[in-house]
Amino acid sequence: MFFxxxxxxxxxxxxxxxxVSRRRGIGFAVARRFAELGASVFIHHYSPHDTxxxxxxxxxxxxxxxxxxxxxxxxxxxxxxxxxxxxSAPDDVIAAAQTLTGRLDILVCNxxxxxxxxxxxxxxxxxxxxxxxxxxxxxxxxxxxxxxxxVTQAPGARPGERTERSGPFAEPVGRVFWMTSGQIHGPMRxxxxxxxxxxxxxxxxxxxxxxxxxxxxxxxxxxxxxxNTGYLDPETTDRPLDEIQEWIRTTPFGRxxxxxxxxxxxxxxxxxxxxxVVGQVLTSDGGFSLG
Numbered sequence: 001m002f003f004x005x006x007x008x009x010x011x012x013x014x015x016x017x018x019x020v021s022r023r024r025g026i027g028f029a030v031a032r033r034f035a036e037l038g039a040s041v042f043i044h045h046y047s048p049h050d051t052x053x054x055x056x057x058x059x060x061x062x063x064x065x066x067x068x069x070x071x072x073x074x075x076x077x078x079x080x081x082x083x084x085x086x087x088s089a090p091d092d093v094i095a096a097a098q099t100l101t102g103r104l105d106i107l108v109c110n111x112x113x114x115x116x117x118x119x120x121x122x123x124x125x126x127x128x129x130x131x132x133x134x135x136x137x138x139x140x141x142x143x144x145x146x147x148x149x150x151v152t153q154a155p156g157a158r159p160g161e162r163t164e165r166s167g168p169f170a171e172p173v174g175r176v177f178w179m180t181s182g183q184i185h186g187p188m189r190x191x192x193x194x195x196x197x198x199x200x201x202x203x204x205x206x207x208x209x210x211x212x213x214x215x216x217x218x219x220x221x222x223x224x225x226x227x228n229t230g231y232l233d234p235e236t237t238d239r240p241l242d243e244i245q246e247w248i249r250t251t252p253f254g255r256x257x258x259x260x261x262x263x264x265x266x267x268x269x270x271x272x273x274x275x276x277v278v279g280q281v282l283t284s285d286g287g288f289s290l291g
Contacts, residue, residue, distance in 0.1 A: 008037055010039035010270065012038070013105040013270075016097040017030050017031040017108040018084070026110055026263065029263035030263045035077075040075040040076045042079065042100045044080055045081055046082060049113065055229070087141070090141035107175070109139040111135075117193050117194050119190050120192050122192070136198075140204075174217040175219075175269070176217060177270075182285075184199070205220075206279050209278060222262055223284070225283065225288045226285070232244065252287040252290075
């Protein structure tokens with residue numbers, strides 16, 4: 001993707017990116033790329049999730065400072081902390097994000113619970129419910145709250161009744177991005193709860209995308225493939241690296257993904273140039289799924 005140095009294709013738009021509490025993360029890379037393209041950015045974070053993990057948390061002041069430094073002159077930054085497993089949190093986060101500039105054009109549901117997973121024989125109702133509420137339910141509720149900003153429900157409408165189309169639209173009135181994972185290409189042993197919650201998002205993408213399109217909102221889901229956000233560094237990994245590093249050397253580019261790789265795709269899709277891509281589950285993995 002190429003934008004001239006004086007081009008700010010997201011100028012005047014406001015984006016909410018969830019799961020932005022670490023500068024090594026995909027969410028941070030997406031938020032920074034939006035800022036570089038002119039958007040005002042509102043980030044959600046929840047450090048208590050990151051702190052116990054081997055790759056740890058980050059300095060939130062440093063996160064904010066680096067994002068502010070990337071903003072265009074007329075753009076602003078805001079943030080909120082929330083545990084999205086709380087059923088009321090998605091509504092609160094959307095409302096807080098809208099207050100930043102009075103509008104909300106882009107929603108990126110990047111947050112995810114990781115750690116404390118296991119194989120099928122390790123599954124409990126509590127573990128499955130935890131991943132479902134953190135990864136799938138909260139994403140659907142965030143999307144519902146975002147969509148509600150763009151519709152006035154008809155008086156007496158029944159649950160499930162189809163929204164009246166308010167188009168056709170010359171251009172999208174909003175963009176939503178979900179994040180899935182590699183379970184769409186092969187097994188993810190030892191990550192049954194995580195893969196289940198992410199598979200739900202990939203599976204429901206066409207249905208939700210069709211409903212959102214009636215409102216002029218474009219939804220796409222991105223599988224970023226294996227991206228090193230710290231969990232593949234020797235000092236912070238939670239898995240044996242010898243076999244992984246040997247395997248990486250046989251891959252097409254000889255490396256795993258960097259956070260900027262999916263961020264560049266999402267940023268392009270959020271511009272006017274990406275408007276014709278709708279309701280897709282897109283894999284951006286440098287060919288890992290072909291091996």
